Amino acid sequence: MLNISIIVLAAILLPVLLYFENKGNRKGLLPTKTALSLLFILTALVQPHPIFKYYIFILIGLVFCLCGDIFLALPQKKSFLFGLISFLLGHVFYILGFFYIAQRSPWTWVGSVIFLVISGWVYIRLRPNLGPMKVPVLVYVMAITVLISGGWSVLGDFYLTGSGRIMVFVGAVCFYVSDVFVARDRFLKKEFINRLIGLPLYYAGQFLLAFSVGFLG
Numbered sequence: 001m002l003n004i005s006i007i008v009l010a011a012i013l014l015p016v017l018l019y020f021e022n023k024g025n026r027k028g029l030l031p032t033k034t035a036l037s038l039l040f041i042l043t044a045l046v047q048p049h050p051i052f053k054y055y056i057f058i059l060i061g062l063v064f065c066l067c068g069d070i071f072l073a074l075p076q077k078k079s080f081l082f083g084l085i086s087f088l089l090g091h092v093f094y095i096l097g098f099f100y101i102a103q104r105s106p107w108t109w110v111g112s113v114i115f116l117v118i119s120g121w122v123y124i125r126l127r128p129n130l131g132p133m134k135v136p137v138l139v140y141v142m143a144i145t146v147l148i149s150g151g152w153s154v155l156g157d158f159y160l161t162g163s164g165r166i167m168v169f170v171g172a173v174c175f176y177v178s179d180v181f182v183a184r185d186r187f188l189k190k191e192f193i194n195r196l197i198g199l200p201l202y203y204a205g206q207f208l209l210a211f212s213v214g215f216l217g
Contacts, residue, residue: 002046003211010039014203021195030073037066040206047214055213057097060212064090080186084136084177087179094209098150098168101216107156112149115176119145122180129187137183146178154216164216167208174205 013036035131041062049055064086071083102108123141130137151172155165183199185191 001042006039006043006046007207010025010036010203010207013039014200018196018199021199022192026073026075030070033069033073033155034066036203037069037206040203040210043207043210044213047211049213050217051101051213054097054101054216057093057100058209058213061090061093061097062206064093065147065206081133081136084140088140090145091140091147094172095147095150096141098147098154098172101152101160102150102157103159104153105156108149108153111152111156112145115145115152117147122183126187133187137187140179144176144179148172160216166210166214167215171205171208174201174208178202178205 013032016059017029017032019025020032041059044062046057047055055117068083068086070088071079071086119141123138126137127134151169154160155169157165178198178201181194181201185194185198
């Protein structure tokens with residue numbers, strides 16, 4: 001019942017957030033985004049924790065992502081860099097969680113090569129517009145590539161529960177694609193469609209990872 005209540009509340013807050021994003025209303029954006037992001041932390045907290053260390057890694061990652069959401073909602077120019085760092089740290093803890101529970105296998109390496117090629121293409125597209133952000137964005141792209149490779153490794157570990165494995169991988173994919181839209185908005189073409197697609201994917205990814213702590217075992 002609590003899970004359903006969280007999902008319903010998130011489904012209400014998301015279109016409100018998109019409305020404020022479209023209007024550029026910072027006063028409405030910050031509290032709405034903060035409330036919505038707090039919900040994915042609450043989601044992780046109220047799940048059962050069959051693999052406790054995995055839960056801790058994911059929970060810490062979610063907290064860093066909450067900080068990243070707050071930074072990106074702020075108007076100051078430096079807040080984007082702080083947001084990038086917060087999300088990078090969140091990714092590190094997600095990666096630790098994924099590789100803590102998943103066995104490395106040929107499945108891991110094949111997926112890693114595929115995602116590396118995709119990420120390399122994305123970075124090459126972004127690079128001419130990055131200016132002084134070339135190195136931070138490169139580091140971030142590398143981290144998100146390892147993250148989705150970790151999610152792929154979890155998907156391929158058949159000793160883990162099927163529903164949990166799917167949640168992790170789909171969550172990682174949603175997160176990855178949402179970051180592509182953030183980068184497009186920041187460095188290529190700023191338009192509302194980036195947030196209209198990227199934000200629902202981002203929150204879907206975060207909630208799936210939060211729910212996964214109760215479904216892996």
